[in-house]
Amino acid sequence: MIVDRVTVAETDEGWLRSARVTGRSGELTLEFHVPAVDGSTPHTEDAAAFLAATLLPAMLDGEDLRVDAPVSARTLSGSDEVVTAFTRWDHRLRPPTITTAGPVEPRPPASATGCCFSRGADSMVSAVVERAPAETLTHLIHVVGLEPVHSPATQAEEIRLARHVGDLVGLPVVVPRTNVRRLTDGRCDWADAHGATLASLALATDGLFGRVVVPSTQAVDEIVPFGSSPILEPHLSSESVTVVHDSVSLDRVGKVVLLARDRPDLLPHLKVCWAEDRPDNCGRCGKCLLTMCALQAADALHLATGFPDRIPLEEIRRLRPAPIQSRQHWVAVARALGADGDRGATRGAVLEALRRAARPGPRERALQWWEFLRGRRADPAPSWKDPARGFEWRHHTEMLSLMQRGRPARPISPQAEEPTVLARARPRGD
Ligand SMILES: [Zn+2]
Structure with a gap:
């Protein structure tokens, strides 16, 4: 995969970073439109954003990666960690050889700190949580182009609502636009790509932000192979943009409880x-x-008026949460609901869904066997999920196979397999 024609141009709103990306799966002019704030100007040379955006696509194409522009030495060196994670999480991916036009002259980081903001529970908490003075947020970043199904009308309403919440939390909202999802859409699960993609967006704001916070998805006891992770995005930081994966101390229930307790005005x-x-x-x-x-x-629930006011228990009973992380989310919810009244009824439905995910009824079981015998399913085990769907699913399938069958899901080859070792020892000293 080749990244060339890397340019930065001034626009009416700020600046446009663009590059041509050519790979086995086609050609794309990759764009990051970044608004200027308070006279901010882009650091012009660093193509780190394009390196971060194309790492996984190059690996999906099975290609090496050549960036015909200078790239931050810190991002280039950190990308080894990201590549290693990707190859360990999916054995079909191989580490690309990465070449660039050399390192950039490091510039001092801008003083502003932005936080990616979609209005989801993760980003709402990141927007309001208390931070040390040096880490205090100055802006929210609402990115246009990352939601797959939004019409222009929905997009405009999303921006209006993001700015409204920005007013409520006292932070101005910056709205960059990008087509970066076109590099991975239809080629891998968005969950696999989204951390490196947000890091690329963060790097594209070089000159505006010196730190960019990516809200966390997983809590500390839920961390499994997943495309946004405390072990991924920070490694793509450059000398002038530090990419922060936010705290992993709260799970989904904890985040909702924090918002309900401290900022109920945001729940609508x-x-x-x-x-x-x-x-x-x-x-x-x-x-x-x-x-x-x-x-x-x-x-x-009555405060969160963007949701229906009743929980459809039948829909919950029908759920079959699959990867272990998702099951853990539901267990945390069941614990928090308690046993009484309406909440107890919801808990009952959640526990039934969890039980049925592991031990389905005879009809579901028969259907799974039928699919297995017809070759549409590699394994008749009820919890089996297609590992080709992404890192998390692959991990889930591997754990399932090891625990249930005592062998890995991916057969062990007769020849010795060479482990991926990108790190090198220092030369032996005198
Ligand atoms: Zn929905």
């Missing part, structure tokens, strides 16, 4: 759903249902 604007083209929540997808249950556990 909570938006977690990406399933439909709308600025509020569908109330039926797994993410909506999980958040609604967490809101009920925090006695705050």
